[in-house]
Amino acid sequence: MKWYYCLVHNRVEPEKGCANSERLGPYESEEQASHAFEIARKRNEEWDAGENEWGTKGEQVDLGDDVD
Numbered sequence: 001m002k003w004y005y006c007l008v009h010n011r012v013e014p015e016k017g018c019a020n021s022e023r024l025g026p027y028e029s030e031e032q033a034s035h036a037f038e039i040a041r042k043r044n045e046e047w048d049a050g051e052n053e054w055g056t057k058g059e060q061v062d063l064g065d066d067v068d
C-alpha cells in the first residue's frame with residue numbers, strides 16, 4: 001500500500017486520490033507520508049532562513065572549487 005501527502009487537502013491519501021503532481025510521495029506507510037510533509041515544511045523554513053543568511057554573506061561565496 002502506498003501513501004501520499006496531498007497538498008490540496010493537506011492530508012495523507014491512499015494511492016487512489018488526487019493527481020500525484022499535487023502530492024508528496026509515494027511513501028510506504030501513512031505515518032511516513034505525514035512525516036514527509038513535516039520534513040518538507042521544515043526544509044522550506046530552513047530555506048527561508050538560509051536565504052536571509054545568503055543575503056548577508058553573498059560577497060563571501062567561494063568560487064575556488066572551479067580553479068584547478
Ligand SMILES: [Zn+2]
Binds near residue numbers: 006009013018
Ligand atoms: Zn487530495
